[in-house]
Amino acid sequence: xxxxVSLTVPFRQRSKAARQAALLRNFxxxxxxxxxxxxxxxxxxxxxILECTGARPDADDLSCYRAFYDxxxxxxxxxxxxxxxxxxxxxxxxxLGMPGNKGARLAEWAAxxxxxxxxxxxxxxxxxCRLCARRGVDALPGDRGLGDRLRRFAARSDTxxxxxxxxxxxxxxxxxxxxxxxxxxxxLPDAAIDSLIFAxxxxxxDFNVDLLAEICIALRHARRAPPEVWEIWLLQQARCFGLESxxxxxxxxxxxxxxxxxxxxxxxxxxxFAAQIPEGRVVFRRTRPRSGxxxxxSECIYNMGRARSADWETMRAFVAARxxxxxxxxxxxxxxxxxxxxxxxxxxxRVGLREARA
Numbered sequence: 001x002x003x004x005v006s007l008t009v010p011f012r013q014r015s016k017a018a019r020q021a022a023l024l025r026n027f028x029x030x031x032x033x034x035x036x037x038x039x040x041x042x043x044x045x046x047x048x049i050l051e052c053t054g055a056r057p058d059a060d061d062l063s064c065y066r067a068f069y070d071x072x073x074x075x076x077x078x079x080x081x082x083x084x085x086x087x088x089x090x091x092x093x094x095x096l097g098m099p100g101n102k103g104a105r106l107a108e109w110a111a112x113x114x115x116x117x118x119x120x121x122x123x124x125x126x127x128x129c130r131l132c133a134r135r136g137v138d139a140l141p142g143d144r145g146l147g148d149r150l151r152r153f154a155a156r157s158d159t160x161x162x163x164x165x166x167x168x169x170x171x172x173x174x175x176x177x178x179x180x181x182x183x184x185x186x187x188l189p190d191a192a193i194d195s196l197i198f199a200x201x202x203x204x205x206d207f208n209v210d211l212l213a214e215i216c217i218a219l220r221h222a223r224r225a226p227p228e229v230w231e232i233w234l235l236q237q238a239r240c241f242g243l244e245s246x247x248x249x250x251x252x253x254x255x256x257x258x259x260x261x262x263x264x265x266x267x268x269x270x271x272x273f274a275a276q277i278p279e280g281r282v283v284f285r286r287t288r289p290r291s292g293x294x295x296x297x298s299e300c301i302y303n304m305g306r307a308r309s310a311d312w313e314t315m316r317a318f319v320a321a322r323x324x325x326x327x328x329x330x331x332x333x334x335x336x337x338x339x340x341x342x343x344x345x346x347x348x349x350r351v352g353l354r355e356a357r358a
Contacts, residue, residue, distance in 0.1 A: 013276055020050055021061035022277035028064040030281040031251055038251075040085040045259055047092040052181035053266040055096065062098050069093055069100060076106055083115050084124070087131045095134075104135040111139045122149050123170050126177040150174045155191035160199040161347025163294065168199040168211055175218035182221040182267070193224055198344045201334050204230055207292030209237045213260040217267050227337035234264055240287040245278035255284040293327030301349055312345040 013019040027046050032039040043065075050057070068075075069090065076086050087110060091103040110116065116128035116139040125139075125146055132139035140146065153159075154174050159167050175196070178186035196219050203212040213234055216226040238261045241254070265272030300322045301308050301315070309315050320328055335341045 016271075016273055017055070017057060017061070019273050019275070019277055020055055021057055023273065024050075024057070024061060025064050026277060026282045028068075031255075034068060037082065037085075040082060040089065042255065044085050044088045044092070045256070047089060047096065048181075049259055049263045049266075051092040051095050053263065053272075057096055059097055059099070062093060062096060065089075065093055065098065069098055069102070072102060073106070076109070080110075080113065080115055083110050084127055084131060091131060091134050104137070107132040107135040107137040107139075111137050116140055122146060122153070123173060123177075126150055126174065130177040130180065147178060150178060151188060151192060154195055155189045157191050157194040157198055157343075158347045160195040160202075161344050162350060163202055163206075163298070165208075165211065168203065169214065171195055171199055172211075172214040172218040175221050179221040182217075186222055188222050193219075193222065194340060194343065196222070196224075197227075197338055197340060198347065200226070200230060201338050201341070201344055202294060202348075204233070204334050204337065205292055205297060205330055206294040207289050209234065209286070210257045210260050213257075213264040217260075217264055220267055229333050229337040231264075231268065234261060235270060237261060237286070238265060241275060242285045242287070243275050243278055244283050244285065245280040246283045247281050249283040251283070253284045254286040257286055258284045290326075293323065293330045296323060296327045297331060308349055308351055310346040310349040310351050312342040315345070315349070 013022055024043075024046060027039075027043050031042065072086060072090050076083060079086070083106075087103070087106055090106055094100055094103050110128070111132055116125055116132070119125045119128060125143070129139045129146065151174075154171055160171060171192075175186055175188065175192075178188075196215055200212055200215040200219075202208075203215060212230055216230055216234065219226045241258055241261075243258075262272040264270075297319070300319055304318065307318070319331070323331065338344060
């Protein structure tokens with residue numbers, strides 16, 4: 001289930017702080033231009049991870065963002081559609097040590113302009129509220145039910161017992177916002193913990209490093225220990241990255257997986273950000289395992305037709321006989337990691353409509 005490779009590069013950055021500073025310079029100066037919305041996304045993600053894991057960079061390490069920070073009011077005024085990215089960048093830079101106090105003024109302006117009220121989803125409103133609250137601003141004073149609605153979405157565990165990556169990523173971000181990235185207890189009901197475990201089971205079966213890392217982080221933010229099997233596999237995958245300086249390679253690379261895995265490692269006390277960062281534009285590449293067995297498992301139970309059942313005890317032997325050896329091994333590991341696997345499978349089997357018609 002893993003393909004571990006070693007990364008050998010010249011030894012240049014002698015500390016974790018130096019490697020993180022080199023990583024920030026890469027995202028700020030070498031991958032994309034500031035006019036690209038993906039520059040906002042990549043840099044917001046990198047700075048957010050460093051801020052919420054307690055990084056303390058030197059002032060010089062943030063100098064690559066000085067011009068951006070100096071101009072941020074003009075950007076916010078002209079690009080209000082990106083206010084969450086811009087506000088996140090501003091707040092994280094200040095909290096990481098950038099001299100200045102623009103974040104409070106920008107949060108007040110965003111709330112006064114009603115930007116959070118223009119959001120299309122509770123998840124986006126939740127992020128906006130969390131950002132503004134970092135400077136003591138109530139972004140939605142007339143909406144006292146937002147947290148309850150987010151918890152209600154998270155608690156519908158059936159949603160997360162079937163493949164739906166969009167919903168699963170929304171679930172992890174709900175936990176991030178409600179927990180203030182691990183700083184407070186998000187007060188999730190048990191059903192929401194089931195949702196995280198169910199979504200993690202699917203991510204594990206899909207060999208989805210990115211999503212599984214986020215789910216393990218979310219579980220820890222919710223004061224729960226992720227399954228050991230998942231964490232061992234993620235640590236194996238963290239050794240499968242190659243970071244290369246390449247000014248011409250496309251940037252549709254594995255940077256996000258790299259950030260999520262290293263965030264996971266930092267959250268679990270396993271270090272993180274140990275790789276040396278090459279000079280110039282860095283491309284992140286991961287040696288991938290073969291595609292996960294989730295599709296094979298889905299096709300297996302779908303093709304059973306009327307014989308498909310939501311009862312895992314009934315289905316276990318039938319499924320095992322129809323899967324490849326690798327897929328079956330992954331399924332056994334997934335079951336061992338989830339003490340509610342029978343409840344997960346009842347949703348994954350998707351026989352509700354048939355039962356309703358019976």
